[in-house]
Structures are given as structure tokens and as C-alpha cells.
Amino acid sequence: MYTGRYPAAYHGPMTEMEKGPKGRRRGRGARERILSASQQLFREQGVNRTGMNELCAAAEVSKRTAYQHFTGKDEIVAEYLRRFDPSVLSGVFDRTDLTPRERLLAAFDIPPTTPLCPFIAAAVELHDPQHPASQYARDYKKAVAARFADTAREAGAADPEQLGEQLALLIDGAAARTRVLNADAFPTAAAIAAVLIDNAIPAAAGDDRRWEEVSS
Amino acid sequence: MYTGRYPAAYHGPMTEMEKGPKGRRRGRGARERILSASQQLFREQGVNRTGMNELCAAAEVSKRTAYQHFTGKDEIVAEYLRRFDPSVLSGVFDRTDLTPRERLLAAFDIPPTTPLCPFIAAAVELHDPQHPASQYARDYKKAVAARFADTAREAGAADPEQLGEQLALLIDGAAARTRVLNADAFPTAAAIAAVLIDNAIPAAAGDDRRWEEVSS
């Protein structure tokens, strides 16, 4: 393996996001590389099994620099979760080409590569409800449920808050079960979601039913 | 990472009480104390945050003795899960004072003290599907789903296997969500379960409903 001292990648002109805390264009993007590497490593290996040496090596950043940007590993973990790209979340709920009802169900179309919701994993691994990362995990979970609730309201659900919480629980159940069983559990969750949605949307739900009728 | 040095030693049904050639008790029960302490500590603190020193101290067993009973921590973790008392599981499904339908719902009456299904926690913490403990976790999850399916069949569900898998997913979702949000999510899961059961059991849905309102 090549271990020379030349940088393996050319880090071009800084992007707008790589500004320091005071807005001045300083530095060469070490912070971003650290967070980018943490996205990959924390997800693949978990938080506890990823050491700072490994993380810094993957980020091509010296360890000293890492500790000049963050007070410690805890802060990196927290920032990793805070910045977690809610692409799945936003990408689904913001689609205008789908009806609200379709959006609710589309949230269960998760690419099978996703190993486990990083917030669940972090909450379990950190094992400390006081940890900032655990706080972010709670915020995210609540945000997901709220998004579900909004869409449920838009779809005309009788009790949008309840349906939102229920659908969020299904997501978490599918994530946990997928992880433990090593088999995709999201189709099962989607089937449950279809039943719940049909039961929660009074009667005007006939805007787009492509699922079996389960009326009662 | 699990190093694969698992012996075929402890596998057999010899996990009765430690018995000598003629069933007499040998030793002073160190093995049992270790497993008992692991039940408590692994559940309370997690597997990774419980060191062998702490575990041995809690079990009032010298470290040396521990390593004479187990080849390593991995084996203790595996045995801790293998022996995990499925009291909640059996205690609910074996109740004859409840109708099958009531039994399905009673499985969601989880004492709030339970922090998180230890199998999910272990699967996340160990982060290695090859670890024997992960195998036991899968076995347990499948067993729970099968028990649900059996009871669902008994209750006359149209597709017992599917309903069993669905209810098992709800349990896991409630467990995960309870852990992350630090708030009991089992009532929500119970509400979903009620809907699913009503939808899955053809017509005899109204045979016995005397449970209180479950949704929150």
C-alpha cells in the first residue's frame, strides 16, 4: 500500500460551506473531510468500533487537526448525527409528483443497502440519554413523526398525530428487525402501513387506491 | 470483531445446573453467579460497557475462575442471550385464561422497566452477524414471530404467518422507539396491533373485547 506523504487527493478551492466560524475562508477543509469520513465509518462499523486513529486516517487528516476542530470524539459523533443528511426523509416527503397518501407509503421504500437507522444505532451504542447525540436522535425521530403527521393530515387522516407516530414506529421496527434478522423487513412494515392508512383515512381516501381494499 | 475461536464445548444441553457425573452439585456455583450477574449488567449497561473486571466483581467471582468456565467474554455474551429467560414470551403465550386474540394483544403489555430487547441491543453492539450471540438473537426473533403466528392461527387469522411477522415487527419497533425517545411506545404498538388483528381475523372479530382503550 502506498503510504507516501503526498496527499492522495487534490482539495480544490474551498466551497462556501468550508468557512470557518467567523465566515472567513480559512483552512483547507479538514473539518468537512472528518465529518465525511465519520458518515461512512460510523455507519459501516458503528461509533464504538471506529477509533480516532482510523477516522483521521480515513479523512486524511492529522489527529492533531481533528482535535483542533472538535473538543473530542463525542462532539464528532454529535455533529455526525446533527448533520445527518435527511435525504430519505426530505426526498420522500417533498415529492410533489405523489399524492399525500403515496408519499406516506413511499417512505417505506428503503434501499436495502441501508443497514440501520444511525440514530437507533448511536442511541444503543452510546447508552447515555444525556449525550448530545442522543438528543439529536430524539429530535430526528420526533421530526420524522411530525412529517408523517403533516402528510397524514394532508391526506385527510382522522387522527394525523396518531397515524404519524404509528408510521414512525413502523419505520423503526423495520430498521431494527432488518438489522437483527439480516433480512429486509420494510415490505412487512409497508404492508402494515397500508392497512393503517386505509383505516385512518375516512372515506374520501378513494383518490388513489392501488392496494387491496380492507374496509371495515 | 468476533475472532471465531468458539469451541464446540458448551453447546450441548449440558447447560443444566452444573452437575457432576451423578448429578451432584460440584463447585460453588461460580458459573451461575457469572451468568446471573451478566443478566443484570449487560441489560443495564450494555455489553460493551461492562468489563470483565466489573462483571466478575458483581458476580463475586475471581476473574481467574471466570476464564476457567468460559473461553472468553464472547462466550459469556452468547450464553447470556441463549439462556435469556423468555418469561415475557412464554408467560404471555401460555396463558390459558385469555382467548388467543387477547393473548396477541397481551404481548404488548410490557412492563415499562424493560429498557430494550437485549437481542436488539446485542446485535447492534456486537456489530457482527457471525457472532454466536447474533445467531441466538435471530433465533429468538424468529421464535417470537412463530409464536405470534401460532396464536394468530389459533385466533383464526386469515394469514397467520403474515400477522405473526407483523406483530413481531411491532414489538421491535416499540422497543427501539422506546429506547431512542426515552418514552414508552408500546401503547402505540398495541393500538396498531389491534387494528391489524381486527383486519386479519375474518368476521369473528367481535368475539371478546374487554381490553381498555389502548391508543394514547
Added chain:
DNA sequence: TGTTATGTACACCGATCTGTGTGCTTACGG
């Protein structure tokens, strides 16, 4: 240009972890 913030290389510290080596004590069955 010179200054300064930013980053680097690398040894090192103390803590903690799993696991052993060694010598000693004690319970229990014959």
C-alpha cells in the same frame, strides 16, 4: 513580502480492556 491561521508527523500519556501466570486456600467426597 511577512504574518498567521491551518495542517502535519509522530511520539507519547494515562486509562481501560481482555486475558494469563502463579501461588495459595478451601470445600467436598471417599
Added chain:
DNA sequence: CCGTAAGCACACAGATCGGTGTACATAACA
């Protein structure tokens, strides 16, 4: 009673971890 197996106390090995100290290099800006 004695012999043996079970258990104990305790130091220590070896690895890894998070985090620092120090001396040096360089990009960005004035």
C-alpha cells in the same frame, strides 16, 4: 483423614483507546 477439584488474590501482559505535546510546514491573506 487425605486428595482433588473448585475457587481466590493479584500482578501483569498486550492491545487499544481517547487525547496531548512538540516541532515543523504551508496556504491564505494583508
